[in-house]
Amino acid sequence: MVTRPIAIAVAPNGARKTHTDHPALPITPGELAVCAKQCVDAGAAMLHLHVRRPDGTHSLEPEDYRPAISAVQQAVGDALVIQVTTEAVGIYTPEQQMASVRALQPEAISAALRELVPDAAHETQAARFFAERAAARTAIQYILYSADDVMRYRDLRARGVLPDAPHWVLFVLGRYAAGQRSDPSDLLPFLQAWSDGAELTASVPWAMCAFGPREAECALTAALLGGHARLGFENNMLLPDGSAAPDNASLVTHLHRHLDALHRPVATAADLRSWFGH
Numbered sequence: 001m002v003t004r005p006i007a008i009a010v011a012p013n014g015a016r017k018t019h020t021d022h023p024a025l026p027i028t029p030g031e032l033a034v035c036a037k038q039c040v041d042a043g044a045a046m047l048h049l050h051v052r053r054p055d056g057t058h059s060l061e062p063e064d065y066r067p068a069i070s071a072v073q074q075a076v077g078d079a080l081v082i083q084v085t086t087e088a089v090g091i092y093t094p095e096q097q098m099a100s101v102r103a104l105q106p107e108a109i110s111a112a113l114r115e116l117v118p119d120a121a122h123e124t125q126a127a128r129f130f131a132e133r134a135a136a137r138t139a140i141q142y143i144l145y146s147a148d149d150v151m152r153y154r155d156l157r158a159r160g161v162l163p164d165a166p167h168w169v170l171f172v173l174g175r176y177a178a179g180q181r182s183d184p185s186d187l188l189p190f191l192q193a194w195s196d197g198a199e200l201t202a203s204v205p206w207a208m209c210a211f212g213p214r215e216a217e218c219a220l221t222a223a224l225l226g227g228h229a230r231l232g233f234e235n236n237m238l239l240p241d242g243s244a245a246p247d248n249a250s251l252v253t254h255l256h257r258h259l260d261a262l263h264r265p266v267a268t269a270a271d272l273r274s275w276f277g278h
Contacts, residue, residue: 005264008045010044024246029222045080047070050234060100070098081273094115094117107278168228186210211235215235216258220262231252
């Protein structure tokens with residue numbers, strides 16, 4: 001895994017932030033298209049996409065997703081893998097989250113196990129959903145929030161709830177809370193739990209996302225340990241010196257520059273697609 005190029009995904013907006021949080025936060029399809037082009041040029045290979053309703057609130061509705069996906073594709077072609085979020089934000093049920101993906105048939109999705117498989121009663125429908133996505137060759141990224149989530153991921157894989165198909169995981173370093181600031185050491189419990197299940201995890205790529213101005217440090221730590229990085233205004237709008245980042249691309253550029261200094265190549269969208277058999 002350490003020999004692979006480092007994949008940089010950008011999460012440019014999230015479900016809750018608005019222009020009052022940062023004037024360069026992209027919300028509309030046009031703004032997302034401009035951001036996507038800037039981030040591709042800076043070195044990103046993937047766009048983690050959130051979209052909004054006309055009133056600016058979080059949406060998983062296909063009619064809100066499609067204009068944004070189209071605008072991004074017009075701006076960058078196939079130079080970005082577009083990963084649609086399935087995040088519930090307390091609005092959507094697992095059934096509604098899955099219905100959105102089935103309607104969209106996207107190239108890639110992120111899926112929090114805590115949301116889509118909240119308990120044993122949801123395992124059968126989740127297994128059917130993930131099997132469908134694997135058959136459709138959707139690149140699935142399972143979101144894990146703790147070492148306990150890593151252990152549950154291993155259990156679900158061992159029991160066949162999660163299919164034996166190419167995928168990757170995302171470690172979230174910290175919680176979505178006001179003032180959250182992540183630290184590179186937050187990776188350690190995840191990696192310990194990951195290595196404890198090496199029979200299931202050895203061939204699975206992992207990435208991380210972090211909160212606050214140490215986001216880049218966390219990303220570089222992950223890269224040195226064989227992982228990949230997701231960064232952007234969803235979780236962090238600050239440069240490492242604590243000043244406001246002018247835009248999402250500046251965060252990607254900063255990480256790319258430091259990876260170059262470490263002689264670590266960055267992945268392209270084509271690299272990502274090859275990892276997932278596309």
